[in-house]
Structure formats: structure tokens, C-alpha cells
Amino acid sequence: MIKKILVAYDGSEESYSAFLFGIDIAKKFEAELEVLSVVRVLEPPEEVETRDNLERGKEHYKKLFKKLNQEAKEKNIHIKTEIALGHPAEQIIRWAEKNHIDIIFLGHQTKNTFGRWLLGSTPDKVVHHAPCTVTIVKNNHSAK
């Protein structure tokens, strides 16, 4: 039985599809839906830039969450939105562990091929290290 769903949302179309998919599943199972966005900290964190980055990231996601809340409201689903700081994969896994999440939905990653090759992709890491089931959602999903 799925009781708690986590959607990792980074503002991309892919992660929006994951969110819509999450809404469908949440409705079906009457599960709680949490949306987590991660403000990435540039490495190594630098004086002034780090705080600037975090504040701007926080504002950016707060704006995006308004749209998600609206979407969820139209579908009669209550969602919980959260912002974490750090490396996306690490924070998603930590959040899932801490909040006893049953399933994580992620959008598939297509952009930034060089960075992904160098650092590894977020979905790869989450799939391999998450404490629960992970589903990668293709970006052609739309809520019905």
C-alpha cells in the first residue's frame, strides 16, 4: 500500500511530468504527496556567493510551488512542498529516509550531458541508493 509519495521537482518539464504522475497515483491510493526541490550548493561553497545562491534558489522554487499548488488544488489533492539545500540526489535520499517515503517519482534527465558525465546523473544515484521504490517518469505524462 502506498501511503507517502515523494516527487523530486527541479522546475524542468520532466520533473513537472513526474509531479503530474505523482498526483495520479496519490489520487488512486489516497496517499500523501510531498514535493521536494533542492537548491544546489556550488562546490566548494564560497563566501557571499553561497548565501546569494541559496536565497535566489529559495525564491525561485517558492514561485514555482504556487503553480504546483494550483494544479493540485484543481485535482482536489493536498500537497506538501519543501526546499532542501545541497546535492540533489543526497537530499532526495535523505528526505525519503527521514520521512519514510514509500515511492519516489523523478523526471528523467536529458540536459547538461557533460556535467552529467562528470558528476553522474541524479536519477541514477537515487535509483541505486534510495531506501524505497523509485520511478522515472517520461515527460509525455499528463494528468487526467
Next chain:
Amino acid sequence: MSEVWFLVSVWIFLALVSTFISIWLGIATALSEIIVGMIAQAIIVGFFGGFSLGASESWITFLAGSGAILLTFLAGAELDPAVFKMKWKEVGLIGLAGFFAPFFGCAAVAYYYLQWNLMASWLCGVALSTTSVAVVYAVMLELGLNRTEYGKVVLGACFINDLGTVIALGLIFSPFTIKTIIFVLISILVFIALPKITTYFFRKYGNLPAEIETKYILLLLFAMGALAAWAGSEAVLPAYIIGMVLAGSVGKNQAFIRRLRTLTLGLLTPFYFLRAGSLVSISALIAAPFIFLILLATKMVTKFIGVYPAAKMAKYPKLEAIYTTLLMSTGLTFGTIASLFGLTHGIITKEQYSYLVAAVIASAVVPTIIANAFYLPRHLLHEDNEITSKNEKMPELLKEIK
């Protein structure tokens, strides 16, 4: 004049390239600017012999210097005054140990083992005594440790550590004359009076147009910088302390701080870090790579010698003590500022500068990786009981986020 516009276009282009690299790879912009500066200079020298990036042009020096002053001010303004009000003995003990041990240790290794001259060795000590408040801040935020008493003490200790570095840089290399006494006395008076005067100024004129607050702060920073330079000291010394004393007033004015950050990070610091990178000699690093490794190892070992016993004296368990030690072994901004100061004042050679910058860059990365991989105090991660003050800026950010 066309040469100036051409050159400034080249520098801004490099800054833009650095920013793209920073975004693609998820690395700090300062780091990518230093590396791009190094590579761009090497390419220009290699392919267009006789040309350079123009790092010694007076207007580039001015923009870069202004970047260092404003960056240091903003770093000081990020201080959370609440961390000093509680546990000040622990903060002072760990912060001073974190400064003095690498300062003397790295200077000794440079002098006795690497055979650098006395002043170059002292500069090596200063450049490698630094820590990075930002690294500690980010790690604490990621793990939620900044809300714990432990996190606050470590952050406070980092400010004390960097204050030691900035004071040492400002006073050791200047000749002690009557000018030094005048500089110190005027500075003390200004630092005491500034919070009240500034609060009054911002209250009375803060809402007027034409960026009057920015001009007020720039006047303060440049005037005190001029006084410091007149006394043979370094302009970042008063800038950092002004930032710290105004952290409780100007530092809380988020809209103003953001405008100042835009000016600093958008225009000035790219010139600073690109210039710092362009002055690194890659050939020197290739010729003697072990020197920078020795400097990096010395910094980490001496930080351990200083911070670990201090953390144990503050009754930290072994894991927290090692973690604190490693986090305080980081440092990029102040290490680069000290190294560049040494080069531009003829205290160190270009080769020595290159080894120091390489060690400083490595020290920003290596200790954090080791700390998080092997010594993370996981039992503290869920400690959620110590948000103590409504005035605390750092926990506020996390409180909102959580």
C-alpha cells in the same frame, strides 16, 4: 580608449565563460574564474607571445581590488552576532587555535623546509591559516547542523579564525611607524561609532533614490582602505571588520545586501579572481608539483594540531572534534586574497604565489570530502531542539526552508 573597451570585453567574456562552467559543473564561480584566468593567460602567452591579459593595467587592478574589498565586507556582514553571545569561550578557543597553529606551522615549514625567506614564510603562514565560513555554513545548512549549538560554535570559530588572518595580513607586512598608530586609533574610533551612525543614516536617508546607501558604504570602505594603504597595511582589513560591526544593522537589510552582491559578484569579483588566476604560473606547478602538496598537507596537519585539542578541551566527542577540524581546514577567498597581496607587494615570487594558490584551491575541496565521507557526526543530524534567537540570520533561512 578602444583598447580599454576591447580588453574589458575580453575579461567580461571570460567571466561569462567561467559562469557557464560553474553552472554546468556545479562548482563555485570563484574557482572557475581562477582556473579560466590561469588557462586564458597560458593560451595567450603560448599562442600570442608578447601579449597578455593585461592583469597589471591600473584600471584592472582597481576593479580587482574593489572586488576584494567589497567581497570581504560582505563576508564580514554575513556574521551572525548571536553566535558570539553564547559559548564565546569555545568560539574564541577554537577560532584562535584554528588560526595560530597553521599560521606558525606553515610559516615554519616554508622557512625551514622549503627555504623561503622570512617574509615569504610569514605570508605562507597567513595564506594557509584561513578557513572558509562559506564551506562550513553550507555543510551545516545541508545537514541541518547549523541549528544545533555545535554548528553555531563552529561557525563563530570560523569568523574568529578569518579575523585573525585578516589582522595578520593587515599588520605583519606593514612597517610599524606613527602612521600605523594613527591608522589603528582612527579605525578603533570608526568601528565603535559606525553601528550607531550607520543605523541613523540608513533610517534617515535609506529610502531616498539614487542608491545613497551604496555610496555611503563605498565611501566608508574606500576611505578606510585608503587609510590602511597609507599606513602600509591592506584595505581588506578594515573592510572585513566594518562588515562584522555592521552585520547586525546593514547585514539585516536584505534588499540592500542583494544590490551590493549584484555589483560585487556581477562586475568586480570576476576581475579579482580572473586576475588571481592569470598570475598563476602553470609551468611552475608542473615543474614542482610536490611543493603545493607539501603546503596542503602542512595546512591540514597544523589545523589538526590546533583545532583538535581545542575542540577536545571544549569537551567535544572525538567524532565532532575531527569533523570540526576538517571543516576548518578549508579556505579559498581569504587564502587567495593573502596570496595575491604577497605577490603584488613583492613579498613572494610568482612561483611561490602559484604553489600557494594551488594549495588554497585544494584546501577548499579535499578536507570537506574527507569530513563528509568518514567523520560526519550522524547522530547530530536529527537534533532539532536549539533554535534560540529570533535575531539569528542563518537559522532563519533554514527555518523558512524547513
